[in-house]
Amino acid sequence: MAGTLVQHGASVLCTHGGQASPTAPNPRVRLGGASAVSLTPPWTVAGCPFPPNSGGPCVTAMWTAGTVRVTSMRQPLVVRSGSATCTPTAVPLQVAATQVRVTAS
Template identity: 55%
Template sequence: MPGFLVHVGAQVLCSHAGQATPTAPNPRVTVSAQPTVLMTTPYAVAGCTLPPPPGANGPCVTAQWVSGSTRVFSNGQPLLVQSSQGICTPTGTPLVIAATQTRVSAL
């Protein structure tokens, strides 16, 4: 699916409003003067409000992306686009890309 490329400054949240940040940016491709993010890059989640057991199975700690760009690659890896899907661990809930740059899109 096409979408705007996700960069390090993009606002990415877990389903419970925790802030997700990439653990390793991709400096080879930049947009809006910020590095992009590869699909293979894990995200760290901080501030998840989902309670721990026995109340629930939270909080979200890390996340991994399961989809990315299909035609645009960097270092042989797909880049993240706004329509990418990610899953949090250990909760299994999705990540939400709330805001990103709007100048460069990819398929």
């Protein structure tokens, strides 16, 4: 997928408004001074209100699609147009704001 790369500290939210953050930023790539984020480590979700009829608030999330041609440490990177799913609610993550200078596919 092509789009802007997501850096540590970007505004990423679950559909319910909980703030998501990466558990292991990638130290080898810097985007405006912040670390890029690899696709494989899970993300934590904090502050998700209890969504009705879904079995509880979002706790973690995993990205399932990211860069194809650009990697770091042999891992694909998280890209704004990628997709992620929260657990246990199975709702997507949404990248609300990220850096805009570096794009990848």
